[in-house]
Amino acid sequence: MAPPILERYVAAMVLSGVGDAMGYKNGSWEFCQSGIDIHQEAKKLGGIEKLKIELPDWMVSDDTVLHLATAEAYMETKDTKDKETLYRNIAEKYKKGMHDMDGRAPGRTTMNSCHMLNPLQEKGYEIPFNPRGGGCGAAMRAMCIGLRYPKPENLSDLIADGIESGRMTHHLPKGFLGSLAAALFTSYAIQNKPVEQWGAGLMDTLPLARTYIKESGRAVNENLKEWGYFENAWKNYLEIRNITSGKTLPKFPSDYGIEARDKFYESVSSSGWGGANGHDAPMIAYDALLGSGDSWIEICKRGILHYGDNDSTGVMAGCWFGAMYGFLGVPDNHHKKLEYRKRLEEAGKKLYELAHKGKEHQSSNIPCQKEGNDETEVCNDSSQKSPLSAHDQGISEESSQTNEIKGTITDIVEGGTSESKDSEQVDKAEPVEVSVDSSKQTTNQDTEKKITEKVQTNV
Template sequence: MTTTAGAAPALWSRADQQDFRARVRGTLLGGAIGDALGAGIEFQSLDAIRAAHGPQGVDDYVPAYGRRGAVTDDTQMTMFTVDGLIRAHVRRDTGAWHPPTDVHRAHLRWAATQREWGPDERRPDAGWLAREEWLYAQRAPGNACLDGLADDRMGTLEAPKNPESKGCGAVMRSAPFGLLAGWEPELVFQLAAECAVQTHGHVTGYLAAGAFAVVIHGVVRGDGLRASVDRALTLLAGRPGHEETTAAIRQALAAVSAGPPTAERVESLGQGWVAEEALAMGLYCALVAEDMRHGLLLAVNHGGDSDSTGSLCGNILGALHGETALPPAWLAELEGRATLLQLADDFAMELTQGPALHSPSGSSAAWLARYPRV
């Protein structure tokens, strides 16, 4: 399923479409479950987690933000990234094709949810996602994300926003770029990096985002997790300033061979607050996971940015195994499940059947109301 950037594969069989939709659902829902599992213990030390929940740590949702299964800014921003990628494909009918711009506009819509009381029905560009009232909640958004989106100027690789920031805020929202299954891996990497610098301009911040997107891309295309990690390392090697990100990934791979997975081994990779550590921790937990449940609990039971490492691990395992691998009890309580499912299905439909939904000669009015061209 390879093609030029922005184009759909020439032919999607029905089986291909069903498999792709399952992996898109798995990626978004798996990431949200990992996010929600970590939300209630973020900022706590491993000793504190074990003291409160037993030697194994948490084994279920812990209430956060007034409920069980609550998601954070990790999931919010991932959702708006998906919205931006759909908009980019829809707007291509107009002759405009610059996905970083459409993703930036989507992230500005997310930023508006962090400062406004609720949806503004007067905005012609809002679309359906920005009208979801439950998304208008502050869930510990990162300062770099808020600062980078405080004005309309879009950061670029040549003039990035927050050039000293390598927090995990760009990596945590980059799984959707990997869902562009018809793109070449090099283009997926480039797009993720270009969108990362809109808020996180440090070379490690945006290269880690690119590497993570390539890992997702590989597993969605059926290449296997280890092969996808190796491809990410190969693409990193050609990028100036890759050493920090490459070293973190190699440390994760070494940890896989060092012995049975433990919380202490996860912590040996860092705390997850910065991009390369979050990437390494999420990768490690996915690589050693016995199943979705085991991998996600390993990814959140540590003294660090538990929701982000849980989200990254969940993105990977969901992309790898699809939606049916998700633990049903966690899925049932997940905040925003219906919205996530709708968004996942819309993304899958756009990528596999976009020409039937919109074209320069005729389009579905309902689809354009959901994803305006403006």
């Protein structure tokens, strides 16, 4: 039997912190340039299962601090339909979060943007359009929005809050659409929507988000001009995984080990640092979820312990796993002594209460979205279907029948994805305020320093 929804809410928040802290490892794993090295070090520590995620060695990064900031703004806003008050509260929490960044490697774009926020003034949460605001800093803190708005009928609120909270710091579609994706996928997890359908659901939602941007009247022309990058990147990814329609199983290469994943994650990034941007951080977390099923350890291997911005992919992958499976298979030593665990647990409980007022914990029914945005059915939590575990599925006869797969599943050649043509001018502007030593002068001594600076700049 699947865990009750309340447990899934708590697990979503707590495991988001675990994914963050595990990937970050006080900075040493986030800025490590080899997934192989990370996995070898984890093995020396006793294996993934034995990792003790607790202070002082496993502090949470800026991702969890700001994810909590978003969640606690919802908890402290009496009426979240009052968007002016809600957004000013979110902005205030983000500014306060900047006082808890010692040792947590906050991104420069986030810090600079938070400095501009003025929550005491009307519309003080709005910042100008930023052609360099495409980092993952908006996406990494938005999952809880999907916990607040888990039902298909909540979609308009989820779109508005996902976009507006995102562009408080990352006012570029490549950045704030990552926030929307992170929130949307969390809502899908609570809905029990099959994971292979999430990407198609995102593509169905993007036109609605575009309409919202037009109607908002803020930097409309600038945003629409840069809209194509995020959309095209996701179209390419869904084609590679053969899940454009949401009606087929994902395809993975026959060899998709640590090195192959590192190369693929790098290939879908625009910065060469997988997960550092608003489009690829949720994409990599989603890719990990597609291949892991209900295995927490597999999620750790694929979505957290990789070369790139792994705390930001980990914070999302951990949240989505918890939202589907609760604490299934998660060792106690991964979460019992996690920094800020009590705050994360309380946030999960409060978000549940806000989303499901008047419903009992153990018997809540969630409308489950099927293909298309208007068709729903009630999904009882006790009959939740486990998403497919693509890494060990092979080409089973049962899965072929249930997912209507036609023909033979062929391997995808690694590195087959390519960034869209219209992304080039965005990419050129993407590294924010990076000094001359981030050019093609690459000595062994300063490579790590440069990558660290580059990633912190873009987040």
